[in-house]
Amino acid sequence: MKYKEYINREVYHGQRLNFIKKYYYKYICPQTNAVYLIRTFLYYKGSENKILSYLSKLYKYRLIKKYNIFIGDNTKIAIGLDLPHPSSIVIGDKVVIGENCTIYHEVTFGGARRGDYSKGNYPKVGDNCVFFAGSKIIGNINIEDNVIVGANCLINRNCLNGLTYAGIPGKPINKV
Secondary structure, eight states: OOHHHHHHHHTSTTOOOOHHHHHIIIIIOHHHHHHHHHHHHHHHTTOSSHHHHHHHHHHHHHHHHHHOOEEOTTOEEOSOOBOSSOSSOEEOTTOEEOTTOEEOTTOEEEOSSTTHHHHTOOOEEOSSOEEOTTOEEESSOEEOTTOEEOTTOEEOSOBOTTEEEETTTTEEEEEO
């Protein structure tokens, strides 16, 4: 998909908007502004053009300063990202996130120990997943489609399709 399609779906919610509403969603509303900054950073980061590469760093810096959101350079996020409360989110360097995922505040996706970057031991998340406040997803694990992770839950094992997980460590509590 192209950059404009991502912005239209995730920032403007697929609506035809006038200039004032577009400005509001793109630059003022925290939920859509954070998604806009993430998409622009991920789009420009691989550019060989020095100006666009520099812009990418500026967008990443803005994410960190304004929302305390850190996203690694090699992160892959599919379309449909939703951040209802964009604050204190960490997404490690080689994390892969599927379509239509919702991530609440203080969620961490990362490696379980030092040296995981060189080994690529980061989580892979399926489609239509929801991660509630404070959940931690660490290690080389696969989270399948339609998984809900409860608040303050630690996930360090693979998660099966269509289950809700809660507790430390995360255990399935019911089917979605």
